[in-house]
Amino acid sequence: xxxxxxxxxxxxxxxxxxxxxxxxxxxxxxxxxxxxxxxxxxxxxxxxxxxxxxxxxxxxxxxxxxxxxxxxxxxxxxxxxxxxxxxxxxxxxxxxxxxxxxxxxxxxxxxxxxxxxxxxxxxxxxxxxxxxxxxxxxxxxxxxxxxx
Numbered sequence: 001x002x003x004x005x006x007x008x009x010x011x012x013x014x015x016x017x018x019x020x021x022x023x024x025x026x027x028x029x030x031x032x033x034x035x036x037x038x039x040x041x042x043x044x045x046x047x048x049x050x051x052x053x054x055x056x057x058x059x060x061x062x063x064x065x066x067x068x069x070x071x072x073x074x075x076x077x078x079x080x081x082x083x084x085x086x087x088x089x090x091x092x093x094x095x096x097x098x099x100x101x102x103x104x105x106x107x108x109x110x111x112x113x114x115x116x117x118x119x120x121x122x123x124x125x126x127x128x129x130x131x132x133x134x135x136x137x138x139x140x141x142x143x144x145x146x147x148x
Contacts, residue, residue, distance in 0.1 A: 031123045038131040042147060047127060050147065054134040057144040066142040074133050081105075081129055086122045105129050 032047040041050065058067030088097040089107040100106075105128040110121050135147050 027119055028123075036127055036131075037124065038127045038135070040135065041127075041131060045147070047130070050130065050135065053147055054130075054144065057134075057147075061142055061144060067144065070133060070142045070144075074130060078126065078129055078133075082122055082125045085125045085129070086118065089121060089125075090118065105132055 034046060035043075036045050036047055036050060045053075055071065058071050061067030084096065084100065085103065085106045087094070088100050089110045090113050091097060092111055105125060107121055107124060110117070113121060134144060137146065138144070
C-alpha cells in the first residue's frame with residue numbers, strides 16, 4: 001500500500017516534470033521563430049536567424065577565441081541572468097532586486113505580473129540580453145560585424 005502510494009507520487013512528479021519541460025521547449029521553439037522585438041534588430045529577423053548570423057560573425061572575429069568566448073558567455077550566463085532579471089522586474093522590492101545592479105535589460109513596468117505573463121517577460125529578457133551581448137556595436141572587446 002505505502003509502496004504503491006510512493007510509486008503514484010513519483011509518477012505524478014515525473015509526468016508533471018516531463019510535461020513542463022516539453023511545454024517549455026515548445027514555447028521556446030515558437031518564440032525563437034517569431035520576429036524579435038528588440039530595438040535595433042533588423043525588421044522581421046527571428047531569434048533563430050539572429051543566432052545563425054552571430055555564429056557566422058563569431059567565425060570572423062579576431063582573435064577567434066573572443067567571438068566564441070562571447071557565445072559561451074551567453075550560453076552559460078544568459079539563462080541565469082534572464083531568470084534573475086525577470087524575478088527582479090516582477091518583484092522590484094525584493095531582496096534580490098536590492099542586491100542586483102541596474103541594467104537596462106531589466107524590463108520596466110511589469111511589477112506584480114500574473115503567472116501567465118512571466119514566460120513572455122522572460123523571453124523578452126532573453127532577447128535583450130542576447131542583443132546586448134552579441135548584437136550591439138561595440139567599441140571595446142569583441143567587435144562583431146553588424147547584424148545582417
